[in-house]
């Protein structure tokens with residue numbers, strides 16, 4: 464099946480609503496309890512198990528930073544008290560920072576407005592054995608089935624109301640690995656609506672990585688708040704990495720969409736004010752965004768009405784943009800906005 468998702472057909476992320484069910488399920492799924500262990504009130508510093516350094520993102524996520532992550536890690540501060548990532552998505556930066564145990568932050572607070580996504584992280588952290596068992600039960604029949612039966616299993620799972628956090632997480636990961644392009648989109652009613660993909664041999668269960676991610680997440684605080692609330696806590700010596708939904712390159716290439724749940728220019732301005740506030744508080748901030756004039760105008764000293772010269776802006780090499788139509792994917796320059804000088808950075812050699 465080839466599926467092109469028209470921008471008006473789907474709303475990317477729609478992070479405020481639970482999404483993995485049918486429309487009528489939404490009210491019920493709000494009652495899904497968290498994974499077994501209670502949430503820690505504070506990020507707990509603790510020595511991580513060695514396998515934490517091997518963890519990689521366990522879901523495919525639109526706007527994921529996997530391709531750029533070496534560039535980003537090189538620019539991160541050498542010393543971090545607590546690491547904050549309020550738009551965690553697939554968590555490429557978090558896992559990359561942990562890959563070097565000598566530099567990895569001891570405390571971390573990860574956040575996303577997508578409630579189901581945060582539940583998945585909680586389950587990976589707190590209940591990985593049960594998650595592995597549930598994914599095994601989904602993967603076995605799927606891989607053994609022919610194309611038609613795979614499709615039937617996919618749509619049955621997509622339309623099914625999950626029972627509890629582990630079931631929700633398994634469903635989320637199963638759909639992420641087997642849907643078209645690994646996209647996560649919900650319609651205006653907040654219902655996940657990505658069609659079945661055609662991967663020959665999808666790795667629905669990657670047990671070593673899930674266990675490594677579970678070790679990486681031990682002691683990590685997880686929240687599902689709007690970014691502004693998530694940014695109230697950081698203080699001097701902390702590091703915040705911000706990767707908001709991108710300012711679209713054009714209305715038609717929009718992945719975040721100009722639709723309900725989208726990250727509009729108003730949101731980008733609200734984020735800029737939050738970055739200013741963090742800067743005033745002495746928090747180290749790195750922000751990724753697209754090289755749109757509007758974004759440059761917000762952060763660059765010599766551009767735009769809001770610019771104030773407090774930020775350095777680096778351009779990182781082009782990557783492939785997410786677009787549901789393969790033929791429309793083009794290279795996109797990304798910006799890295801920093802509020803600290805090069806001496807603070809981890810990198811030893813200048814990046815050309």
Ligand SMILES: C[S@@+](CC[C@H](N)C(=O)[O-])C[C@H]1O[C@@H](n2cnc3c(N)ncnc32)[C@H](O)[C@@H]1O
Pocket residue numbers: 476478524525526527528529549550551552553554555556574575576577688689690691706707708709726
């Ligand atoms: C570009 S993605 C982050 C990708 C991530 N860096 C990665 O490597 O996968 C942006 C994330 O912001 C979340 N989001 C959107 N609006 C938000 C808001 N107002 N507050 C917090 N998170 C939000 C989305 O759910 C999405 O996961």
